[in-house]
Each structure stands twice: as C-alpha cells, then as structure tokens.
Amino acid sequence: MVGRELLALLERRRFPVAQLQPFSSGRSLQNVRFRGRTLQAPAIDAKLLSCCQLVFMVSSEEVARRFGPKLAAGGVWVIDDSSEFRLDPKVPLVIPEVNSSALNFHQRLIAGPNCTMTGIAVAGWPLHKAATVREVRLATYQAVSGAGRDALTEFFDQSRANAARQTLAPDGRAPIWPCPARRALPQPIAGNVFPQVGSFDPQGHCGEETKVARELRKVWSAAHLRVSVTAVRVPVVRGHSLAAWLRFSRPFAPQRARRLLRHAPGLKLMTANYPTPLAMAGLAPVFTGRLRPGIDARELCLWVVSDNLLKGAALNSVQIAEHILRKGWLKRP
C-alpha cells in the first residue's frame, strides 16, 4: 500500500530520480508504474541494492533488519518505514516538521514513524514547544489501509456481502448484521469498529498503543511525557483520525493554541469546520480541528486527521529524502 504511494509521490513531487529499481519483498512479485512505464519488481537483491544512492524500505521488520544496517554502513541512504529501528537510540526517528535536526550526514539509516503518531506529533508540536505537554491521551480511529492490502481487500469483500442487508428490517427496526468470516484482521471491520491494532502485552496494551507512546517521546525528545492510547480500527479506507487530550504544565488558552497552530508547518488548522478522513484522503497535510478546552484550563482537546499512507508513511519518507537532498548530502544524479 505504502510503496505505490511512494512511487506516485516521487513522480508528482519531481524527485530527481535517475533510475528507479523497485523490489518485491512480499510473497508475490509485483509490477509497478513509474513515469508512465511499467517496471518489474524482482525479489530483493543485496548486490543491486548496494549500488543505489537512496533506498526506501517499505517492508517488514525482518527485511529492514536484514538489509538496512549493511546498506547504510556501505554509504547508502536508507529510509525505513518499518518499526524495526525506530526506537534504536543510534537511528534518527524523523518527522521533518518536528525534528529534522535529528538527521545527520554520518547516520544514513533513518526511521520513519508509526502512521498513527505522526498526526499528533505534528499537530501537538507547536503547543508542546510553547507550554510543555505533560500528558497525552489518544483514542484512534484507524483506517483499514494501515493494516495492508489483504485487510483492505477483506474490508471490501465484507462490504459487498452487506449490500443486501443495507435496509431496515421488515418490522422497521435497525437490522442486526451477522458477523462475517475474517482472515487478515482480528475482527470483522465492515459495519464495525474494534479496539485492537497489533497484539496484546501482559498489561493489556496492544502493540500500536505502545509504539505510539514510545515514538512520540522520541520524536518530541520528551522522555518524561506520559502517553495513554486506545487504538481502534474503523471502516475507513484511508486516513487515521485521533481524538486527543493534551495536558500542559500550565493553563493554555484555546485562542493562543489556535494562533500557534495557524501557521505551523505541515499542518492545516480548521476552525469553521473540522477534518474527516473521507474528505482529507489523498491530501498531504495533517489536519486539525475542534480545538477546545479539555477537562480544565491546563488541558486542550484536538481532533486530528491525516492520510495514513501519505504523511503517516510515504510522504514523510519522501520529505526526509528531500531534506537530505537540500542539505547536499545526496549527490544529484
């Protein structure tokens, strides 16, 4: 899912690619389109990879582990979208709007963040700089595409099966739909929501919840930040939404927060209306709205939406590459 977005972005943003070599890391070999041509994507080849100047890895942790460090040691810039290296203290975890300063010429293995934390990392950063966020509580509304192609296909299959049920019951009641079979996702997703993204740890947190907390602390350089997340999958194709509570070290007026967010990089603050994942799908910025007081004057509530395949993944990687390019660290072909 992310790989194809990446190719579309490299093309659309005129990234100076002299030669593109796609690889298929999954079970089946894929063809991809780039600049009007169809390219075959063979299985990964370490030799070919080592000849590249820049490698985008949009694959599994296992593939990242196997190829990433070696390539970077050989002088190749590697931007990895898996979670393998994100918490490695030697590897910069970068959202350019927040911490591009973490990039450096000698550390060529770079991690892109989890797609769910990207939205709050971008939207909350100007507020954190102004008044130090102490606590973050997040309830997520995560799109199915974040779980990959098989999950999305499963969502579509289940939706088609519901077509005949999209009507009131004969007695006028709201219908009760059966639970369909599932393979890729842990629960049915069409006409449903479920609070599980990843597997559970002994405390009862799921993988995504822990990732968001740890990665947000790293990207904000906020070791003492307290984060609590409930990660929920919703029947949306593209776009992760977040209901966020940010608790500050001191009172923070919504009006002041709006002023700070109005011109924040990579962010679009909506005040007359609010963002939704359907309307913002395919758009680059992080969107936020419904900025209002939380439980008291030290707390603000925000609603945040971003396209999980773009700013949450492919776009962030391309922005990192553009940053490296602007620094002159990547020889133009």
Place this chain on the structure above:
Amino acid sequence: MVGRELLALLERRRFPVAQLQPFSSGRSLQNVRFRGRTLQAPAIDAKLLSCCQLVFMVSSEEVARRFGPKLAAGGVWVIDDSSEFRLDPKVPLVIPEVNSSALNFHQRLIAGPNCTMTGIAVAGWPLHKAATVREVRLATYQAVSGAGRDALTEFFDQSRANAARQTLAPDGRAPIWPCPARRALPQPIAGNVFPQVGSFDPQGHCGEETKVARELRKVWSAAHLRVSVTAVRVPVVRGHSLAAWLRFSRPFAPQRARRLLRHAPGLKLMTANYPTPLAMAGLAPVFTGRLRPGIDARELCLWVVSDNLLKGAALNSVQIAEHILRKGWLKRP
C-alpha cells in the same frame, strides 16, 4: 428506531400489557406490529393518552414538553426518552442498575438517559462507588441508528453508492472515494467518521458532549465530576462504543477493578476478548473489556459497548417500567 425496539421488548419480556395504543408523533403515520397484530398508530391524542396507566415517550423534546408534565400530573406514569426533562431537578433521570432509588411514587414523570452515557454510567458505577471517579474522558464511536431512521437510510444509500468503488485503484493504490451528498447527517458517513453529534456551543463542544457530561453527573449524583467528551459518529448500524479514561481519587489496581465488574448488574466484563458493536448488536447488557492501566496508577482505561437502541434507550425504559411494576406502583391490568 427506538419505538419499534420498545414494542419488541415489551413482547419478548412479557410485560403485562392489557391494551397497547401506539401513536405516531412524526411527520407520517406509522403502522406497528405487536403480538402478531398490525396496529395503526394515529396522531397523538391527549384525551386517549390520559386514559393510559403508563406512557412511553420516544419522540422529540417538543412532544415531551407538550404532553409529559400534564399526563404525569393526571396520575399517568410517563417514561420519556427525549432530553427534555433529563436535567430537570424535579425529574428522576434513571438507569435502574445505578440509581433506581431515584424513582418514587409521587414523581410520575421519569427521564431515560442519553444513549451514549448509559454505557459508561453502568460500567463505571461499581468503580465509582469503590474509589470515587474524579475525571472521565471519553471518545465515542456512535452508531448511525442513534441519529434516527433518516440517517440510517442515508448510510445505506451511501454504502450502496460505494459498491462499485470497493476495489483497489488501477495502479494498486488504496482508492480515494468521493464525498457523497448528505441530508440527514452533517457529513458523509459511509467510509468515514466525523466528530460531531449535535450542534456546537461557543466553547466548541457539541450537544452530545455536554449532555453526556451533565447526565453522568446527575445519574451518579457526582456534582463535582469532571467530564470531557469527544463524540464521533462511525459507520456502524447499532451499538455505541466508548474509549474511556477514568481517573480516581486514589490508585486503583486493574485486578481489583475486574473483580468489582465481574458481578456488576447489567454488565458483562470480557477479559479473554473484547466487545465490538457488530457482535453485541441486539444484546441487552453493557459490555466492557480492555480494562488496563491509564496514564498512571490512579487511572484506568476501559472499552465499553452497548446497543444504543436497547440499553441506551428502549430497554432502559422497559426496565424502569418493570421496576415500577415490581414496586406495586402500577396496577396490573
């Protein structure tokens, strides 16, 4: 939506109805089924209403205002599901599992609660009694049926229009769906989520968020409880879900909370798995799961699911009526 559930429940629970007189308060006259017969539901008639022993009002605030107080003054028991009287200090706002003691023989106008707060009111009550909840933060995942029949029909229409789009784009990317027209709901709902239930106040809270906060304080008799809600509509037919953070006056171990919730009335605690609205649609209890630590030892996170048309509305009203009946306050026919 709620009226038809109510009739089905009166029948299924063998409520001792001698004669049922349905009325249509909406724009069009409806027929309803009860005990195998089709009954015509004429426009509301104050005279006929005043001859009833018990009136369930599942209509607008306007209808409740116009008929409720007069009927109750005339000795008729009135159980109103609108929000008209919920915050009236003279009117009991009742969830039987929590505050049936608020019912009394001389106050015959009774309010049922908002369907969104019912879940957390039931699931949080045993914990509140044990350790005093100070703060409640809720992100909601609210079913379309909660917005009424027109909204549900709109959801079905939009879903049908998406049928041809339930496939990957030709280049293998996740599709970007167009935003369809809408009438009943403030945003498209198929393939979308949106953070608006009701209209906005000057502070930026929407109607549902304020209702949940005020009603929870009243039902729990907790005037100082601090509540912050983000209310979100999701493409689900039946069943409101909640991601909840409960903050206590002192540390509260999840294990102790589980013990308290295991035998709580009207509640089903899930530990091996968690509830989802699709699987719990049509079921009576409030379901909770994913009970785990929140941001520190004084906080617990919960996931709560209940059928908004049942425990959130019709079932709660019938349970109130059953309570009145058990008390001997309603003469058996």
